Amino acid sequence: MTRRGRGASRWASAYGAGPWHLLGLAACFAVAGYAATRVVGAGIGMGFAVWFVGAVIFHDLVLWPLYSAADTAIRSLPKLPARLGRARPAGWRPAVVNHVRVPAGLSCLLLVVWFPLIMRGAERNYRGAVGLSTSPYLGRWLLITLVLFGVSGLLYAVRRWAARRPDH
Amino acid sequence: MRAGNGPPGPFRPGFWRSPLRGPWLTSVFGLVLLVGLVIVAVTGLLSYAAYEPRLPGNDMTPGKGLLGFYLFDWPTHPAWLYRVTQGTHVVLGLTLVPVLLAKLWSVIPKLFEWPPARSIAQAVDRASLVLLVGGAGFQFATGILNIQLFYVFPFSFYPAHLYGAWIFLAALAVHVAVRLPRAIRAVRSRDLRRELRTRLADTRPEPPDPNGLVPADPAPPTMSRRGVLAFVGGGSVLMFGLSAGQTLDGPLRRTALLAPHGREYGTGPNDFQVNKTAASLGVTAAEAGDGWRLAVVGASRIHLSRADLLAMPLHTYALPIACVEGWSTEQVWTGVRLADLARLAGLPPGAAAVTARSLQRVGYFGQASLSTGQVADPRSLLALRVNGADLSLDHGFPARIIVPNAPGVHNTKWVRELEFRREGR
DSSP, X not given: OOHHHHHHHHHHHHHSSOHHHHXXXXXXXXXXXHHHHHHHHTTOHHHHHHHHHHHHHIIIIIIHHHHXXXXXXXXTTTXXXXXXXXXXXXXXXXXXXXXXXXXXXHHHHHHHHHHHHHXXXXXXXXXXXXXXXXXXXXXXXXXXXXXXXXXXXXXXXXXXXXXXXXXX | OOTTOSSSGGGSGGGOOOTTOSHHHHHHHHHHHHHHHHHHHHHHHXXXXXXXXXXXXXXXXXXXXXXXXXXXXXXXXXXXXXXXXXXXXXXXXXXXXXXXXXXXXXXXXXXXXXSSOSSHHHHHHHHHHHHHHHHHHHHHHHHHHHHTTOOOSSSOHHHHHHHHHHHHHHHHHHHHHHHHHHHHHHHHTSOHHHHHHOOGGGOOOOOOOTTSOSOSSOOOOSSOHXXXXXXXXXXXXXXXXXXXXGGOOSGGGGGOTTSTTOOOOOSSTTOSOOSSOTGGGTOOTTTTSTTOOEEEESSSEEEEOHHHHHHSXXXXXXXXXXXXXXXXXXXXEEEEEHHHHHHHTTOOTTSEEEEEEESOOSSXXXXXXXXXXXXXSTTOEEEEEETTEEOOGGGTXXXXXXXXXXXXXXXXXXXXXXXXXXXOO
């Protein structure tokens, strides 16, 4: 092994990756660090830091536990008829779970993004800026949710009908 | 300590059981985000340039240092450019929300990896992921709340969103540099067309990967891989379809059911999107009434009534108003050329920049500066009428600026003073 090769392998075993890896990350931290000093220079350091940390954990420690719990609840839905003793024996039926999961997920997505309009939290600023009220948005969201579940239910009915046909 | 022998719960590999998590799925989301976020970032930085930060009063952020850099004068041609770039920035950002959430879902086991780092390189890498995930969340959250005028954050949106972008982009660049080859290999490991034909019954986990995305103990799938892609893609189509209408005029505008500025006002000449009513900024009909005079300042200082302005040569152009919040609308404006007013102030257009000051007492953008190029464009007007009628008070009566391709808030309403300055190009 050449001297350079030995050096590189000693570096790799001590650091865990090539030197370019450290160089790239150092550049990243330099740019981000400089931007952070400008944030402080603009006098918004504290609020910015709190919101940034909140953004780091928001999906993994807030959203994910919520939607994964909701999904567990939805997945237990098909077991309901069995528990109630009304399960029909035999015959393949399309799974109902995704026909609930998908419209529910999409509806929640719209709510998470547009809650300031739907729940009217932005009403005061919105009225001042736009000159109108946020009141129609709740109805619109409910209507879109209804349509999503309606289309999903319709698709389920079609799939079930197709599965029941004798030639299938 | 042996891998997988860490604290209980999510730190144990057996905790994560989704049979769909794996490098292929993560890489598909990652590459879609890469393309989309580059467009969002470029259009976002262009928007900073569009605000002409070098002109007096346009970017008052203290201590901006190198981040207040100035690259070029924002052009007035084509008039629809900002409408397209900023509409893209906002609508594409909204469209990417489901993809970002799916990407975060797909890699969540990595957050709980145990031990937290196996090498210095990995520790440094994970520190950069804090900037990446935090930066993405921060940018999306502040942008989404700002377009809904929900100002719950304890800082001014403009510097926070701009500086947050630099932190996010620094982390994104290094993330792409480190992961892109691996992501491309992972995407090539499966045939997309075949995945799109694979039903739930035939869906199997990806083969075990060294990075631990594929679960050690996968549960039976409840959704096919194509199902997940359709779910996420459907979310994007929904986000796009319910907001893109606010960048369009005509009947399609009504499709923006969940967007702040897709509203109908009526059918009159002044019935189009308002941004900041007169009442909310403390502008009264009385001060905008007969006693109003426009101060035109330059080599001399003169005062003009609305009748004086209407007696000057009037010009009519169809020009868009395009807001930083992503919405836009084109209307037909009639008014006096800024170039003619510069001449009146004793300055030749082409060498005159202007600062327009409004009657508004509160809020941002009570004044905005325009470049020599913007003043010289013959379509740049001090508008007095819109769609053949006098401006309404909410649209800036008695007079407002309209400049082709300028960000909406630079089209100052209720103008009380135009201060022209000589400036070399």
